[in-house]
Amino acid sequence: MSTSLNAIDALQEHTCAAGADGQWTFKGTLVNSSDKAKTYTLAIAVTVGAAVQGHTLITETVQAGKSAEVSAENFAKTTGQAGTCEPVVSVEDAS
Amino acid sequence: MKKPIFAAALLLSLAAGSLASSPALAVDATPPPPAQATETANASTAGAETPGTATVTPSPSATTAESPQPAGSVDPAQSEPALPSVAPSPSVTPTPTGSPAQSVAPSATVTPAPSATPSPTVPSAPAPIVVKGAIGVKWRAMNGAAGPLGAPLANETCGAGLCGQTFKGGTMYSTAATGAHPVLLTSGHTGPYWYANGRGKVLGYPVTDEVAVPGGTVQKMSTGRLIAWSGQGTYQVWLRGAIGGHWNTLGAVSVLGLPVSKETCGQRNGGCYQKFAKGYIYWSPASGARAVRPGNYAKWVGVGGLPGALGYPTSSETCGQPAGGCIQRFQGGAIYWSAGSGNWVTKGGIGARYAAAGSTRSGLGYPTANEKCVPGQCIQSFQAGYIGWSTTGGTRIYSMTECAKLNNGRSRYPTYGANRVLLTFTQGYGRSYATNIYCVRVAGLYVADWKTDGYVGASGFKAPGVPSGPTRNLYSPTGSYSVTEAFGLGNPGTQLPYRTLNPRSRWGGNPWTATYNKYFESSSWVGWDENMWYFATRASHDYRQGVVINYNRPNIVQDAGFAIFLHMNKVPTAGCISLDDWAVVDYIKKSKPGDRIIMGTYGALFR
Numbered sequence: 274m275s276t277s278l279n280a281i282d283a284l285q286e287h288t289c290a291a292g293a294d295g296q297w298t299f300k301g302t303l304v305n306s307s308d309k310a311k312t313y314t315l316a317i318a319v320t321v322g323a324a325v326q327g328h329t330l331i332t333e334t335v336q337a338g339k340s341a342e343v344s345a346e347n348f349a350k351t352t353g354q355a356g357t358c359e360p361v362v363s364v365e366d367a368s
Numbered sequence: 369m370k371k372p373i374f375a376a377a378l379l380l381s382l383a384a385g386s387l388a389s390s391p392a393l394a395v396d397a398t399p400p401p402p403a404q405a406t407e408t409a410n411a412s413t414a415g416a417e418t419p420g421t422a423t424v425t426p427s428p429s430a431t432t433a434e435s436p437q438p439a440g441s442v443d444p445a446q447s448e449p450a451l452p453s454v455a456p457s458p459s460v461t462p463t464p465t466g467s468p469a470q471s472v473a474p475s476a477t478v479t480p481a482p483s484a485t486p487s488p489t490v491p492s493a494p495a496p497i498v499v500k501g502a503i504g505v506k507w508r509a510m511n512g513a514a515g516p517l518g519a520p521l522a523n524e525t526c527g528a529g530l531c532g533q534t535f536k537g538g539t540m541y542s543t544a545a546t547g548a549h550p551v552l553l554t555s556g557h558t559g560p561y562w563y564a565n566g567r568g569k570v571l572g573y574p575v576t577d578e579v580a581v582p583g584g585t586v587q588k589m590s591t592g593r594l595i596a597w598s599g600q601g602t603y604q605v606w607l608r609g610a611i612g613g614h615w616n617t618l619g620a621v622s623v624l625g626l627p628v629s630k631e632t633c634g635q636r637n638g639g640c641y642q643k644f645a646k647g648y649i650y651w652s653p654a655s656g657a658r659a660v661r662p663g664n665y666a667k668w669v670g671v672g673g674l675p676g677a678l679g680y681p682t683s684s685e686t687c688g689q690p691a692g693g694c695i696q697r698f699q700g701g702a703i704y705w706s707a708g709s710g711n712w713v714t715k716g717g718i719g720a721r722y723a724a725a726g727s728t729r730s731g732l733g734y735p736t737a738n739e740k741c742v743p744g745q746c747i748q749s750f751q752a753g754y755i756g757w758s759t760t761g762g763t764r765i766y767s768m769t770e771c772a773k774l775n776n777g778r779s780r781y782p783t784y785g786a787n788r789v790l791l792t793f794t795q796g797y798g799r800s801y802a803t804n805i806y807c808v809r810v811a812g813l814y815v816a817d818w819k820t821d822g823y824v825g826a827s828g829f830k831a832p833g834v835p836s837g838p839t840r841n842l843y844s845p846t847g848s849y850s851v852t853e854a855f856g857l858g859n860p861g862t863q864l865p866y867r868t869l870n871p872r873s874r875w876g877g878n879p880w881t882a883t884y885n886k887y888f889e890s891s892s893w894v895g896w897d898e899n900m901w902y903f904a905t906r907a908s909h910d911y912r913q914g915v916v917i918n919y920n921r922p923n924i925v926q927d928a929g930f931a932i933f934l935h936m937n938k939v940p941t942a943g944c945i946s947l948d949d950w951a952v953v954d955y956i957k958k959s960k961p962g963d964r965i966i967m968g969t970y971g972a973l974f975r
Contacts, residue, residue: 279905314871316893316902323826323942324840328902330893361905363871 280364283313285340289358291319297327297349297358302342305335310367317360319349326351334367497523503533503540506548516555530573541573549574551587557597558587561604571595571604581621583645596626598645603627611642611649614657618684624649624659636674655680655699663711664696664703671713671738677701678715689728702727709734709751718748718755721763732765740811747811756810766815770974771807774814778975780832781848781966788959789814790934792945792967793974798828800940804947806955818954822947826940829968835928836919838896839877839942845919845929846968854956855887856913857904862956869911873900875931885920885930898931910937913952917945917965934965 287301297319305311313335318328327349335341349356497520499507513519518536525532531542535550538559542548551574552559558578562571572590579586584598592608605612605627612631615624625645633640639652648665651657658681660668668678679699687694693706701715704727712735714722728734733751740747746757754766770791773779783789789807794800804822807814825844830836836845855867867873867887876883877896893899904911914935920928933944936952945967947955966973 316871316899318899318902318906323842323940325942328893328899330891330899332891359906361902363901363905365871 280313280362281360283311283364284315284360284362287360289317289319289360291349291351291354291356293354295351295353296347297351297356298344298346299329299348299358299360300342300344301360302340303333303335303362304340305337308337310334310336311364312367314363314365315343315360316363317345317348317358319351319356319358321351321356326356497521499533500524501531502542502548503531506542506550507535507540510550516552517550532573541568543573543575546575546590549577549587552578556587557585557602558595561595561597561602562587562589565604581626583621584626586621586626596621598626598628600626600628600645603630603642605642606631610651610657611640614649614651614659615642615644618659636679639674639680641674650674650680652680655682658682658684658696660696661685663705667703667711667713667738668698671715678703678713691728691734693728693734695728704728704734706734709736712736712748713738714748715739716746717757717763718746721755721757721765722748722750725765740813742811745811747813747815749813754810754813754815756815758810766810766817767819769805769807769816769819770803771805771814771816773974774807779966780973780975781968783814783848783964783966784850784962786850786962786964788817788963790945790955790963790965790967791973792822792824792965793970793972794824794828794968796828796969796971797831799969800824800826800828802945804945804951806951806958808958817958818951820948820951822938822945822951823940824945824967825943829972832968832972835925836932836943837929838879838927839898839929839931840896842940842942843929844941844943844945844967845932846972847919848964848966849932850918851915851934851959851963851965852918852961854913854915854959855900856911856956860913860953860957862958863960864915864956865961866956869900869904871901873904874898875900877930879927884926885924896930903935908937908939910935910946912936913949913956915952915956915959917967 283303283305285302285304287299289297289299291297299317303313311334313333315331315333316328317331319326329345329348331343331345333341333343349358499520501524503524507515507517510517516537517540521534521536523533529543533540537555538550538553540548540550551562553563554560556578565571571593574587575590576588584596586594586596588594588607592606594605594607594612596603596605605615607613607616609631618624624647627642627644629643631640631642635641635652637652637654639650641648641650647659647661649657649659660681664685671678674680677700681696681698683697685694685696689695689706691706691708693704696703701713701719703711703713705711714735716739718739722730722732722735725732732753732755735748735750737749744759748755753768755763756766757763770793774783774789787809791805791807792802794802800823802822802824803819805819806817808817825836826842828843829846830843832846836843852864853867854862854864855869857869859866859868870889872889872891874883874888874890874893875898876886876888877898878884878894883897900911911933914933917932917934919932920930929943931944934952934955935944935946936949938946938948945965
């Protein structure tokens with residue numbers, strides 16, 4: 274098993290935004306361009322300054338050469354729509 | 369050419385006891401041949417108007433009817449009982465002698481009492497003893513026979529320009545160049561020393577009276593020896609010697625005071641020293657004569673003195689330095705003084721570094737202590753910093769920082785003997801911008817390895833004793849905390865236990881759970897737990913390298929606060945300390961278990 278420190282390149286065309294109610298939604302596409310099945314773990318958090326307003330963890334296995342849509346809804350809530358949403362991606366060989 | 373020498377020796381031997389009735393004393397003093405003595409005496413008194421005064425032959429073999437044998441030869445110091453009786457003061461009759469053109473002072477004649485064993489071959493009375501010339505003037509000015517010198521015991525004897533005359537209370541010498549000056553046997557302070565220490569043969573004749581100086585009296589002799597008396601005794605200073613000459617050049621009594629010891633030689637490398645009331649003078653062939661004042665002397669002795677590393681002084685104390693300070697150099701270092709710092713020694717590698725930096729004109733100012741050493745390390749404090757030395761790192765200058773408060777008791781929090789302490793403080797509550805000083809202990813003193821800015825919790829510090837609470841409140845705790853472990857994405861080379869993070873790395877933030885304020889691993893991310901992997905790998909890489917600050921650990925109070933770390937990403941935090949990447953890596957590399965972090969507002973940390 275190998276773990277990449279940061280496989281953020283596997284995450285393509287992602288969005289993360291707050292609705293009018295301050296609820297945050299994340300959507301993105303994981304692309305496995307390798308020749309092996311991979312299990313991706315997305316950790317997404319919304320922060321305002323140093324304070325974490327919410328977070329989520331998405332684990333998705335993507336076959337070799339394939340892609341997968343991933344999303345998370347209402348995983349964080351802020352006052353208004355201000356905040357920083359940042360995902361990190363780690364990957365390991367699918368078992 | 370030998371005549372003057374013999375004559376002078378004769379005169380000096382008057383007081384040296386050479387003419388005493390004891391044969392042994394006469395031998396010791398090596399009296400000159402009678403004929404020569406008589407000849408020189410005649411020559412030197414050619415202008416005298418009293419015939420008898422010119423024929424004194426102070427030799428045991430020169431007894432004449434006019435000069436009874438004991439009169440001119442008795443040592444007043446040794447043979448006072450045998451002295452001829454002297455008429456009381458009324459019998460001392462000053463009589464003008466000589467013409468003014470000859471400038472001969474009035475003389476007095478004193479008729480001595482008949483000898484106890486008058487010679488049957490001398491039918492007439494003994495010739496009167498005359499006190500004349502410059503000696504006579506001086507004697508009368510000193511109240512004559514009623515004065516401290518008392519009555520004369522013999523007539524004046526002259527030779528080679530030097531005249532001398534013995535009195536019951538001492539001896540008077542006179543030369544044209546120096547005038548007449550007495551050596552007082554009983555009533556003075558310097559005279560007894562002269563009589564007891566070789567008299568004229570050793571010390572020469574007086575060229576001054578005994579005069580009062582601050583702290584005592586002094587009298588200068590023709591040999592260049594100054595006899596000085598103070599309440600601590602009577603000693604001589606050889607003004608023609610290196611030590612005495614230096615004492616005189618410095619200002620003599622007014623600067624170093626009177627001698628309080630004899631000059632003592634046989635010191636290291638053939639040196640000598642003499643102690644004075646206000647200091648010492650040390651001399652050696654290599655260093656010359658140098659004074660050491662009491663303040664410097666105490667410090668010098670404190671580091672071993674002459675046998676120690678400093679060795680001999682090589683300069684006098686040189687003042688006029690910045691801030692009115694002074695410096696004195698020694699063979700192995702220097703002693704610096706200023707009013708604000710006191711006297712302190714610099715030497716060795718630290719001393720050399722201080723000198724190279726500009727010493728008193730450097731930014732360090734004056735030393736404020738001697739260097740302190742432990743095996744392999746030394747440190748010395750200065751007004752504005754420190755200089756450290758180690759066998760491995762050589763010397764290094766450290767600026768003055770709040771680390772000094774860990775040395776001087778001005779820190780409210782103990783270090784518990786930690787060798788490294790990070791001080792993190794803000795200028796008040798509600799502030800997150802922080803000063804961070806990495807204090808390392810060198811030879812027992814904390815000095816600043818580095819100083820940098822950073823941040824603490826965005827809400828600032830909680831007061832001492834108040835829990836920082838949940839990280840969402842963004843407070844940092846105040847206190848002194850140990851450091852026992854580090855973490856990150858790869859060990860940079862620390863001696864702390866190091867945990868390499870992985871995607872399952874978590875730090876418990878949910879109170880009343882088993883993992884609260886502890887590291888654990890999980891495939892989920894729940895509630896207030898911290899996903900350490902997330903914070904290590906997000907763009908700002910907060911936890912790429914970090915250190916656990918043992919706040920609320922190992923004895924954990926639920927909901928009192930958790931995950932207080934030192935980490936990267938220098939921005940206001942949720943309670944941690946954040947520094948530049950380089951500082952965190954350097955801190956981790958140098959840290960060992962037992963190191964501490966003391967954090968809080970400036971006012972909370974320091975007195």
